[in-house]
Amino acid sequence: MTSRETRTLVIAVILFGLAALLPFSGNGYYISIGVTIAMYVVLSTSWALFSGPTHYISLATAAFYGLGTMIVATGIEMVPYVVLLLISAVAGAVMAALVGLATLRLSGVYFVIFTLGLAEMIRQLVSWLQNNLGGSRGLYVLTDLTEEHIYWELLALAGFVFLIGWWIGRSRLGFAMRIIGNDETVAAHCGINTARSKILLFMVSGMVAALVGALLAPRWTYIEPNIAFSPLLSFEVVIMALLGGTKRLWGPLVGVIPFTILLEVIEANYPSQTILVLGIAFLLIVYLVPHGVVGRLEQSFAKFRKGGN
Amino acid sequence: MASGKTVLSVRGVTKQFGGLTAVDHVDFDVHEHEVVGIIGPNGSGKTTMMNLISGALKLTAGQITLQGSRISGLSAQDINRRGVSRTFQLVKMLPTLTVIENVMAGAVFGHKRRWGYEAEDFAHQMLNKVGIDSLANAPVSSLTYIDQKRLELARCLASEPEILLLDEWLAGLNPTELTTGIELIKTLRSEGRTVILVEHVMDAIRSLCDNCVVMNTGQKIAQGSPAKVLSDPEVIRAYLGDDDA
Numbered sequence: 001m002t003s004r005e006t007r008t009l010v011i012a013v014i015l016f017g018l019a020a021l022l023p024f025s026g027n028g029y030y031i032s033i034g035v036t037i038a039m040y041v042v043l044s045t046s047w048a049l050f051s052g053p054t055h056y057i058s059l060a061t062a063a064f065y066g067l068g069t070m071i072v073a074t075g076i077e078m079v080p081y082v083v084l085l086l087i088s089a090v091a092g093a094v095m096a097a098l099v100g101l102a103t104l105r106l107s108g109v110y111f112v113i114f115t116l117g118l119a120e121m122i123r124q125l126v127s128w129l130q131n132n133l134g135g136s137r138g139l140y141v142l143t144d145l146t147e148e149h150i151y152w153e154l155l156a157l158a159g160f161v162f163l164i165g166w167w168i169g170r171s172r173l174g175f176a177m178r179i180i181g182n183d184e185t186v187a188a189h190c191g192i193n194t195a196r197s198k199i200l201l202f203m204v205s206g207m208v209a210a211l212v213g214a215l216l217a218p219r220w221t222y223i224e225p226n227i228a229f230s231p232l233l234s235f236e237v238v239i240m241a242l243l244g245g246t247k248r249l250w251g252p253l254v255g256v257i258p259f260t261i262l263l264e265v266i267e268a269n270y271p272s273q274t275i276l277v278l279g280i281a282f283l284l285i286v287y288l289v290p291h292g293v294v295g296r297l298e299q300s301f302a303k304f305r306k307g308g309n
Numbered sequence: 310m311a312s313g314k315t316v317l318s319v320r321g322v323t324k325q326f327g328g329l330t331a332v333d334h335v336d337f338d339v340h341e342h343e344v345v346g347i348i349g350p351n352g353s354g355k356t357t358m359m360n361l362i363s364g365a366l367k368l369t370a371g372q373i374t375l376q377g378s379r380i381s382g383l384s385a386q387d388i389n390r391r392g393v394s395r396t397f398q399l400v401k402m403l404p405t406l407t408v409i410e411n412v413m414a415g416a417v418f419g420h421k422r423r424w425g426y427e428a429e430d431f432a433h434q435m436l437n438k439v440g441i442d443s444l445a446n447a448p449v450s451s452l453t454y455i456d457q458k459r460l461e462l463a464r465c466l467a468s469e470p471e472i473l474l475l476d477e478w479l480a481g482l483n484p485t486e487l488t489t490g491i492e493l494i495k496t497l498r499s500e501g502r503t504v505i506l507v508e509h510v511m512d513a514i515r516s517l518c519d520n521c522v523v524m525n526t527g528q529k530i531a532q533g534s535p536a537k538v539l540s541d542p543e544v545i546r547a548y549l550g551d552d553d554a
Contacts, residue, residue, distance in 0.1 A: 172417060172424060175413075175417060178406060178410075179414050179418075182402075182404060182405055183403055185365070185385075185397075186401045186403060187414075188364075188384070188385040189363060189364075189386075189394070189395060190414045190418045190464070191389035191419045192386055
C-alpha cells in the first residue's frame with residue numbers, strides 16, 4: 001500500500017467513524033435525513049461502479065431495490081430477517097445476471113429502456129401474484145429495528161461498497177471496465193471477455209441495490225408494490241451520481257449529500273413540485289457539470305496548478 | 310520461401326454480406342517467422358479477410374486454424390487470447406487512458422498475461438521498441454498520427470502474439486514517417502515475428518513481405534514472392550485493367 005493510499009484510508013475511516021456517531025445526537029430529524037443520505041450514497045455509489053466506467057445508464061435501481069423490499073415484506077413473518085437479507089442479496093445478483101445476459105450485448109438506448117421497463121414489469125408481476133394468489137396488496141413489516149439501526153446497517157453497507165469499489169479499481173476487472181468504457185471493440189481484441197466483465201459488475205450493483213431495499217423495508221412498515229418499485233428512485237440515483245461525478249469512487253457521495261438536503265427542503269416546502277425540481281436539476285447538471293462536481297473541481301485544480309507553474 | 314511450420318491456415322474461407330460475396334473460397338498458409346502481405350485493389354476483400362481472422366466478423370463458410378486448432382467461430386477475445394493480435398485500419402486508441410495504460414491493456418489481457426509491475430515494465434519495453442517510451446505518461450490526445458499508430462502496435466506486441474495482423478498500418482503516413490514505419494516493421498521481421506499485413510504501399514510490400522496473397526473481388530488471384538506476383542499479368546489486369554496487362 002502506498003503512503004497516499006494509507007492516507008486516504010485513514011481519512012475514510014475517520015469520516016466513517018464520525019458518520020457513525022450521528023444517531024447519538026438524539027435528534028430524530030437528523031437521523032431520518034441520515035438514513036436517506038446513507039441510502040442514496042450506497043445506491044448511487046454502487047450504480048456508478050457499473051455505469052461509471054461502462055457509460056451504460058441503468059434505470060434498474062428501483063427493480064433491484066423493490067425486489068429486496070418485497071422479499072423482506074413477504075417473508076418477515078416466517079423467516080429470520082438476516083436470512084431475508086441474504087436471500088435479497090442473492091436474488092439481486094441473480095436478477096442482474098439474467099438481465100445482463102439478456103441485454104448487455106445491446107448497447108446505448110436499448111439497455112436504458114430495458115432497465116426502465118424492468119422495474120415496471122416486476123411491479124406488475126408482483127401485483128398480479130398478490131391479486132391472484134390471495135392476500136392483500138399491502139404487506140406489513142413489523143420489526144424492532146429503529147431508524148438508528150437502519151442507519152448503522154446502511155453505513156456498514158456503504159463501507160462494504162467502498163471497499164469493493166476500491167478493490168475493483170485496482171483489479172484486472174476494474175482495468176477491463178475502463179478499457180470497455182473507452183472502446184468495446186478494442187477491449188474484445190485485447191482479449192477481454194467484455195460480456196462477462198460487464199455482467200459481473202452489474203451483479204455487484206444489483207446485489208447492493210436489492211440489499212438496500214431489504215434494509216429499508218422495516219422503515220416503511222407498510223409496503224405495497226407501487227412504493228417498492230417507484231421509478232423515481234432510479235432517476236434520483238442517476239442524477240445524484242452524475243451530479244457528484246462517476247470518475248472517482250467518492251464522486252457520487254459529493255452529489256448525494258447536497259441533493260438529498262435540497263430534496264428534503266423542497267419536499268417540505270413544495271411537496272407537489274418535487275419532480276419539477278428534479279427535472280431542472282438534471283438539465284443543470286447536463287449543461288453545467290457534465291463530468292460532475294468532482295470532475296469540475298479536478299479541472300479547476302489542474303488549471304490552477306498549471307497557472308502556478 | 311520460408312518453410313517453418315504453419316502458424317495460420319486459411320481454407321475455403323468465404324464471407325457473404327447478403328448477396329455480396331466479399332471473400333470467396335480463399336486458401337493460404339502463413340508459416341512461422343514469415344511476413345505475408347495481402348494486397349489487391351480497393352474493395353477486393355482484404356480488410357474483410359483480416360476481420361475474419363481476428364474474429365471481428367464470422368465466416369460464412371470455410372475454416373481458419375491457428376497452430377492446428379480451429380479459431381474460426383470463436384469470439385474476438387478468444388482468438389486474441391490464443392495469440393492473434395491486430396491493429397485497425399482506422400487507429401483505435403483508448404482516449405481516457407494514458408499511453409502506458411493503453412499498452413498495458415494488451416499486456417494484461419492478451420495471449421501472454423501479466424499484471425502489476427510486470428505488466429508495466431513489459432509495456433515500457435514495448436513502447437521503447439516502437440520508439441515512444443518518452444511519451445509513456447502523456448495523454449493519448451497529445452500524440453501525432455504516427456505515434457498513435459506506434460502506440461497501437463505496442464499494444465498488440467504487449468500480448469506477445471503468435472501472429473500479428475497489421476491492417477494498413479502504413480496508410481496515411483508522410484514520406485519521412487513512412488521510412489520510420491517501414492524500418493519499424495523490418496525490426497519486427499528480424500525478430501522473427503509472424504506477420505500478416507494488408508498494405509497499399511508497394512515499396513513496403515517489396516521490402517517487407519516474404520510472400521504475397523493477391524485478392525481481387527473476393528478471390529485469391531495470385532500468390533508468391535512480391536516480385537513474382539507484381540509481374541503476374543492477372544495481377545496487373547486487376548489493378549490497372551485489361552489494356553495494360
